[in-house]
Amino acid sequence: SMLGDSGLNKTNVKAEECRAMVEQQKWDQATNCWNEAEVLIEALTDGVSFYNVLEREGLDRRSLRLLTHVERLFEKHVRPFEGDDLNLLMNGAVRKKLKIIPDSVQWTESSQAVFTHQSGDFMKPVIDTVDWLLVNTPLNVSVYNGQLDLICDTIGTELWVSRLRWPDLRKFSARDRLAFHVGNDDSRTAGFYKQYNNFRFFWIMRAGHMVPSDNPAAALKMVDMIISH
DSSP, rough: OSHHHHHHHHOOOOHHHHHHHHHHHHHHHHHHHHHHHHOOOOOHSSBBSSSSSSSSSOSSSSHHHSHHHHHHHHHTTTTTGGGGHHHHHIIIIIIHOOOOOOTTTTOOOOOOHHHHHTTTTTTOHHHHHHHHHHSSSSOOOEEETTTSSSSOOOOHHHHHHHOOOOOTTHHHHHHHOEEETTTTTTTTEEEEEEEEEEEEEEEEETSOOOHHHHHHHHHOOOOOOOTOO
């Protein structure tokens, strides 16, 4: 483990603070607490990456200290994934094809203003929304998780799934996980999945938060399984 006993205790104390703010519906304070928890974990783990625990965070921590809690979260979790290629595509070929976008409107992959405006939403549970989809619609609902993800870690994802009030949850939980592989390669497990009726959970091996970039073959296999269901 990257956390020793002392570090784990400190992290659990901070996590309980965040939980209390969520239970009191103090959403902005809960988001700030999330940021403080990340700062603590980074200090205790020599800067572990929240997107892949086998990597280190590459941001300038000194510069980040000058930002507000929400600005820091944006610079860390959103800004690094902006790309010029996608901006050019959306503001070029896609804009031309649609023929309805005003000249005053520019597509952007991320926005500091939007991120800040929605800062009170990040820590709000959406379990009820998933429940509603499972019970009231014919939609197939799929959840996936990279085993090396920290910001949306496997244990946490499994925990919120276990809190669903979906009537078939017990039957889903009783199912065994099934392994899946990519192509004819049986030497490495690409991932596992479990399914009951219109709910499916995927565990993707050798991948963090960015599953398609960390393990593209497994991600494509998962997508094929989802759309063919």
